[in-house]
Every structure is written in C-alpha cells, then in structure tokens.
Amino acid sequence: MTAGIADHWYPVAMCSGISSPRDTRLLGQEITIGREGEQFWVRDVHGKTLPAIARYGHLWTSPGQPNRDLFSIPEAEAPGRRLVDCGAVRVKCSPLRAVENFLDIAHFPFVHTDILGAEPYTEVSRYEVQIREEVDEVWATKVKFFQPQAARSAAGGITTEYMYRVAAPTSAVLYKTCPPRPGEWDIITLFVQPLTEELCDVWPWMALYDDTSPLAELVSFQQMIFMQDRSILESQIPRKLPLDPGMEAPTQADLTSVAYRRWLKRIGFTYGAQVVAA
Amino acid sequence: MILYDYVLSASCYKVRLMAALLDIPITLKAVNFHPEKQHKSPEMLRLNAAGTLPVLVDGDVILVQSADMLRHLVTPKNAGWLGDNPAQTEKWLDFASRLNASLGMARLHDVLMFDADIDQVRCDGVAQLRQLEEWLTEQRFDGMTFLTGAAPTIADIACFPNAALAEDGGVSLDPYPSIRLWMRAIRSLPGFIEMPGIHRLHELSPAPARPE
Structure with a gap:
C-alpha cells in the first residue's frame, strides 16, 4: 500500500x-x-x-x-441540528463505487422511484463541478432535481438543490435543500470504511433540521434509500472503479463522477480502483 | 391497526405487502432495529416479550408471528387468500419460516453483520430454493402460477420476501427460472408494493408521458 x-x-x-x-x-x-x-x-x-x-x-x-x-463540516456543528447515527450497511463492492453512487443523481427515478425521483422527470440539468485545489476536495454545486419525497420531512414533490463534496477519498458530504427551513442545508454524509478493495461498511450519518420526525423514521428513511442502492452496487462490473477513461462512456450527468475519478488518480488513490495501463 | 415495523425486515414487509394487496390501511411505527436494537427496548419487550419484529396491534389483539398477521388481515370477503387446501397453505407457511432462518439469516449476516454460521445458512437456503423451484415448476406444468393453486395465497406472500432477497445474503437466484416467474407474478399483483432490494416492475407501467 x-x-x-x-x-x-x-x-x-x-x-x-x-x-x-x-x-x-x-x-x-x-x-x-x-x-x-x-x-x-x-x-x-x-x-x-x-x-x-x-x-x-x-x-x-x-x-x-x-x-x-x-475534514470539517462546520454547518453540522450549528445548534438546533439533529445528529442522526444510521449504523453500517455492509456492501460487497469497491469503497470507491459506494462513494461514486452517492454522487450520482441520474439513477434517482429508477432506483429510488417516487422518493428521490420519478419518471418522466429524469433530466439532470447542467451543474458545476470543481476540484478545489486549495482544500484538495471535489465539489459539485448548483445541482437541481425534482423529487417526489426529498426527505422524511418533505410533504409532496419539490425541486431539491444539492451540493456534493468529496472530502476524503472514501467520505462524501451532501448538502441538500432543507424542506422545513428554506435557506439552510440538510447534511447527509456517506462515510465508507474500506474493509478490502471489494468489501466495505457504509456509515451514513445526518445533521438535519427536523424537529418532528421520530428518530427511528429518520434512520429508516436513510436505510431504505441506501438499501435500494445496495443490489445495484453489488452487481456493478468491473468490480473495481476504473480510473482511466475507455471502460465506460460518461454523459453530461456524470460530471461529478468524472471529476472524482480524475481526482483519485491525481492523488494516487488506487485502493478499490482499476488502473489500466496506458 | 398498528404495525411496529422495520423497513429492511423481510418479515415486516410480508405484513406491509399483504395489507397493501388487500387494500387495508395500517399505521406503521418505525422501530430502530439497526443500529439501536430498539426492538429489545423495555417498551417493545412489554408488547412482545420475544423481542422480535414485526408486532401487529389491532385493538386488544397483539400478534407477534408474521403468519398469524397474514391470517388476521384476511377477511371473509377475501377468504380466497387463505387457499382451498388449509394443509397446503400451512405447509408453505412453515416453509416460509425455514426460509427466514436460512436466507433471512444469511442476509442479516451479509448486510447488518449479524453473527451466523454463514456457510450453513446459505447451504440450507440453496436446498430450500431447489425445493421451491421444483414445486413451482410442477405447478406450472399443471397450469398453476402460485404455490397452492392458480391464485395467490398468504403462503405466497409469506415465502416471497426471503426468496426474493436471497442475493442480499450472497445466494444467487440465477439457477431458478420458475422462482423468478413466480416472483414476477407476485410483483404484477394489483396493489403490490416494493421494499429496498425488491423493485417494482417498471416495464409494466405505461410508457412515461413527455414532460410539459
């Protein structure tokens, strides 16, 4: 290593x-x-x-x-947020694939149907992606998507705004429109523990403004979403995340994934990655 | 009716699915099974000393076995769901509890890191899936889609979740075409609801309309 x-x-x-x-x-x-x-x-x-x-x-x-x-998440320290431990889910996949899936929006209508997305609202509109050199992180901003039930606290469909942040190679933070408090971001993280290159424990964690939902329902909501992803993650091929272009053809919607892979390659993070010799 | 529920539990899903298929409203109370083990909390143990989920409360009636809950949900109006042959239905309800001990345990081991003799439970699960495959193939030869006849019963609903979630526990469903057809038939039933790991049949929905 x-x-x-x-x-x-x-x-x-x-x-x-x-x-x-x-x-x-x-x-x-x-x-x-x-x-x-x-x-x-x-x-x-x-x-x-x-x-x-x-x-x-x-x-x-x-x-x-x-x-x-x-890395720090200053917003998570703000008073009034509920900090929600969700426990681990074990997934037979590359830790990098778990993070990449978390960064993807295009699958929402098909995998999280009627919750995080719904047909025919499948278009991922243009958003911005940067590798922020000063902090050595990947950021995607101005991500907007129509969601039937964006959070446990959401009543009815809303267009949700997202920011994605890869704060460490196997840790990502999602900032998301907070239904009860417009102007604030809900924070949902995906902390991934790489057990091996093809097995990981995924620890979702949340810092939310939601004073009404019972804790068990917040945890259930997050576990439901993540378990909908699990079978997809376990069937992805190749098992390791390809860092070099050629194996897969990315589209406009995959900008965050492209930046994530490029950044992993740049920092030499190859654990769980497939590196094809040029 | 209140169902003390855990979203990832195959046994809780049996009850949610049955209620949805019968169009019976139930109130779900989420229990933090993982990571908090809230099903072992004093409040939950007062309801169910065994500390298991699901628990169904209907007035004075408290049920703690999912098979009893399925029977409880069926009314005289829907009596067809009990099947024509009670002995056959009982046999498959019993089979469902064995699936829960094999494939269900393999899934808890692989997903939520429960202690289990993983090779043994997977081996038991494969033996049961072969048995199920053989039976469903025979049924199809006789023109029957479901476990006990041409129409679904509580036995199908009891067996379906742990069979459908086998791959979560590292057991492939690829070798079982009759099981897959049977699962497809269940997923096509009016009122079917999904759970994480069991997807709805997107391809049966009408083609989506273009957005305005």
Missing part, C-alpha cells in the same frame, strides 16, 4: 456503538478498536496505537501518518 492511501482518515465505527474492544478491518488489515471512558483508541495488528478522532458520530483512524486534520 502506498503512503498516499495509508495517510488518509477512515471511519471505523459509530462512537455510540463502541463499548468493549472489538476487531474490525481497514484496508485489508485487522485493527482493534475500543474506549476507555471518553477516550477512544485504535490499535493495529502489532499492537501499535493508531491515531483516533471521534467526530461526526464516528471514530476515525489512519494506518499511516495523516498530514492534515480530519
């Missing part, structure tokens, strides 16, 4: 789910996680202590030497 891969931050557990020490995997290696009081710890297979950060409901670690702090 190259340093470019080991030096990133990865989610490895939901903080509220850690009581006694337990084993998990990260990038194909066994690790052990646990807590003493409020302090969380992570050790590798040799007993070496790895860095640990508890943030956004999850425990983060890195098997290498991260050269920067874990």
Whole structure:
C-alpha cells in the first residue's frame, strides 16, 4: 500500500456503538478498536496505537501518518441540528463505487422511484463541478432535481438543490435543500470504511433540521434509500472503479463522477480502483 | 391497526405487502432495529416479550408471528387468500419460516453483520430454493402460477420476501427460472408494493408521458 492511501482518515465505527474492544478491518488489515471512558483508541495488528478522532458520530483512524486534520463540516456543528447515527450497511463492492453512487443523481427515478425521483422527470440539468485545489476536495454545486419525497420531512414533490463534496477519498458530504427551513442545508454524509478493495461498511450519518420526525423514521428513511442502492452496487462490473477513461462512456450527468475519478488518480488513490495501463 | 415495523425486515414487509394487496390501511411505527436494537427496548419487550419484529396491534389483539398477521388481515370477503387446501397453505407457511432462518439469516449476516454460521445458512437456503423451484415448476406444468393453486395465497406472500432477497445474503437466484416467474407474478399483483432490494416492475407501467 502506498503512503498516499495509508495517510488518509477512515471511519471505523459509530462512537455510540463502541463499548468493549472489538476487531474490525481497514484496508485489508485487522485493527482493534475500543474506549476507555471518553477516550477512544485504535490499535493495529502489532499492537501499535493508531491515531483516533471521534467526530461526526464516528471514530476515525489512519494506518499511516495523516498530514492534515480530519475534514470539517462546520454547518453540522450549528445548534438546533439533529445528529442522526444510521449504523453500517455492509456492501460487497469497491469503497470507491459506494462513494461514486452517492454522487450520482441520474439513477434517482429508477432506483429510488417516487422518493428521490420519478419518471418522466429524469433530466439532470447542467451543474458545476470543481476540484478545489486549495482544500484538495471535489465539489459539485448548483445541482437541481425534482423529487417526489426529498426527505422524511418533505410533504409532496419539490425541486431539491444539492451540493456534493468529496472530502476524503472514501467520505462524501451532501448538502441538500432543507424542506422545513428554506435557506439552510440538510447534511447527509456517506462515510465508507474500506474493509478490502471489494468489501466495505457504509456509515451514513445526518445533521438535519427536523424537529418532528421520530428518530427511528429518520434512520429508516436513510436505510431504505441506501438499501435500494445496495443490489445495484453489488452487481456493478468491473468490480473495481476504473480510473482511466475507455471502460465506460460518461454523459453530461456524470460530471461529478468524472471529476472524482480524475481526482483519485491525481492523488494516487488506487485502493478499490482499476488502473489500466496506458 | 398498528404495525411496529422495520423497513429492511423481510418479515415486516410480508405484513406491509399483504395489507397493501388487500387494500387495508395500517399505521406503521418505525422501530430502530439497526443500529439501536430498539426492538429489545423495555417498551417493545412489554408488547412482545420475544423481542422480535414485526408486532401487529389491532385493538386488544397483539400478534407477534408474521403468519398469524397474514391470517388476521384476511377477511371473509377475501377468504380466497387463505387457499382451498388449509394443509397446503400451512405447509408453505412453515416453509416460509425455514426460509427466514436460512436466507433471512444469511442476509442479516451479509448486510447488518449479524453473527451466523454463514456457510450453513446459505447451504440450507440453496436446498430450500431447489425445493421451491421444483414445486413451482410442477405447478406450472399443471397450469398453476402460485404455490397452492392458480391464485395467490398468504403462503405466497409469506415465502416471497426471503426468496426474493436471497442475493442480499450472497445466494444467487440465477439457477431458478420458475422462482423468478413466480416472483414476477407476485410483483404484477394489483396493489403490490416494493421494499429496498425488491423493485417494482417498471416495464409494466405505461410508457412515461413527455414532460410539459
């Protein structure tokens, strides 16, 4: 594994789910996680202590030497938001494919029918994508899509505005129109723990303005959406995400995916990726 | 009627589906089965000491077995859903609970990381799918689409979810054409509703109109 891969931050557990020490995997290696009081710890297979950060409901670690702090989501810290732990869903797919699927809008009417999209409203209008050099992140902005039920709190169809942010190679943040509070963004994240190159635990997490929906319904909504994606993710071929053009023909709607793959290639992130020799 | 429900549960879906097919309104109460294990909370244990989902509450009646819930939903008006041959219906309801212990457990293992002897439960699941395939093929030779006859019964609804979700637990449905046709017949029923992992039949909808 190259340093470019080991030096990133990865989610490895939901903080509220850690009581006694337990084993998990990260990038194909066994690790052990646990807590003493409020302090969380992570050790590798040799007993070496790895860095640990508890943030956004999850425990983060890195098997290498991260050269920067874990990304921040300042909006998630604003008072009044409900922070929703959704638990993990295990998916037999490349961690990069899980992130890429999260960044895609075009599948909404077909996979999340009558919830996040509906025929005949299938067009993805033009949006903007940038690789922001100063923060080394991928951003898609001005994404608009018609949604029959955009969130648990939405009553009836609305045109939802989205921003997508790839904050780390296996972590993405979605900013989305907040039905009860126009002008604010709901935050939905996808934190992906790469167990191997073709197996991952996906930890969705949310920071929402929604004072009325019962917690169990918020979690159900998110799990329903993600499980609709799971069978699609498990059947995608090739199993690893191709970083070089040629295997697939992207369209206008795939701009975010194209930028994500280009960025992964640029930073040398090849774990779960298919790199075809030129 | 209140159904204590978990959106990813195959057993809860049986009840939601049956109610939808019979056009019976039920109130869903989401239970945070994963990750909170809310079905083991004191409130839920008071309703169902076994700590399982679903739980159906209809006035003073509290049901905790999905097969009982399916029977409960069928009224004299819809009695055809119980089947002409009670022994046959019972046999397949029992088969459904074995599917839940095999394919259902494989799915919980693969998706939500439950502890299971995964090779064993998959092996049991494959043996049951072969049995189901053989039976449904025989039925088709006799001109019957469903498990106990030409029309669907609660036995079909009980067996359908865990069979349809087999691939979630790492068991392929590719070798079973009769099961796939049977699933298609269930998905074509008026009032059918989907669950995550079981999609509706898009191709049966009218071609979408052009947007205004």
